[in-house]
Amino acid sequence: MQNLFADRIGGNQYGKSQAIYKFERIKRAKRATMALHPGGEIIDLGVGEPDEMAFPEVVKKLCSEAQMPENRGYADNGDAVLKQAAARYLERVCDVKGINPETEVLHSIGSKSALSLLPAALINPGDYVLMTIPGYPVFGTHAKYYGGAVYNLPLNETNHYLPKLNSVPADVLRKTKALVLNYPNNPTGATATREFFGEVVAFAKQHKLAVIHDAAYAALVFSGKPLSFLATPGAKEVGVELHSASKSFNMTGWRCGFVAGNELLVKAYGDIKDNSDSGQFLAIQHAVAYGLDHPEITVSIADKYSRRMNGLVEVLNKAGFNAKKPKGSFFLYVKAPRAAIKADGKRVEFKSAEEVSQWLITEKLISTVPWDDAGAYLRFSVTFVVKNFADENRVLGEIEQRLSDVKFEF
Ligand SMILES: Cc1ncc(COP(=O)(O)O)c(C=O)c1O
16 A cells, blocks of 8 residues: 555655644643643633534524435535525625626535635646645645645734735746635734735736635624625636635534635636535535524624633733734734743743643643744634633633743743
């Protein structure tokens, strides 16, 4: 078997690497800490998915739809129900007018799946894709599988975590087929602006490239309406937007979302998809359609994250961090300290966010996700699991208490 593997996954060296990846290192540190502190409570601020179930009315809709014989078979590229609900949702929630549900929307088995399929429609060997870092790498990984290359655009605080489009070298731009964006952003929590999206459309037209806007956190905003890339004049000529029920409706395990926008790119996505999967169960698609027609569900989820975010920002700032509440998502991205001085005066120096994250797990039983791609930052997620509202305050108080005997240096 060993000699059969493709080069893209390591060829005959596949599986032999001793490298341990970030999330595995976090898991191992948590396991080791629990072994040292049996019965201790790890406060998990590293989780990238909702802490609660889908709303009961959505679950009820799934149950009734699952009993309908006409929903039992292969869904292929879907029926009209989700497509129409998606077009209504884009208009009502995101002020995107004129999306044709027949030709400009297609469901996905989650945004991750769509991001893994779209490169097949766009990337030939030697083509470039512009990806933001830190970020969600799936499109770039698959682009590389097809012989493409990734050019990374760093997201820095000084530019409000928006990429500097004019920093891409001309020789890269000539070979670039796609720009992948994600706002509200994982992990920075940053949101885009209308002006930035306007620049993106002009950039895409000038350099003849497709825009893939991953809007997995689109509806999780803390004030006002979600900002859709598709609301930008000309956006439909250059790109598509990916929406997902995972985070907006607490439906990560259900695996459903949709791709909307440029008709030809939606069609190409459909062709690739048709040759890759047989569609998400129609009962799930119909339950998601029900959710899209009830955007107040997302509003109440976002309200919860907003409330928790206020609490976490306060607690972290008391501990010396410089935390600023983002406008959306459930991620709080803060600069990692360079050193910590404990109550006994002992000073610990950190060379990376990774080291801070490991230290927080082992010393304080607090789990975060470190990012060292563009500066050293920690991602705190407000999706920690609690029993009720009182427990939420208890957890926030516990974080404050655990950090109270440390002085961080930045
Ligand atoms: C930026 C981003 N895009 C896409 C996804 C995947 O979403 P889905 O559950 O719709 O596949 C995630 C999940 O963490 C994400 O953070």
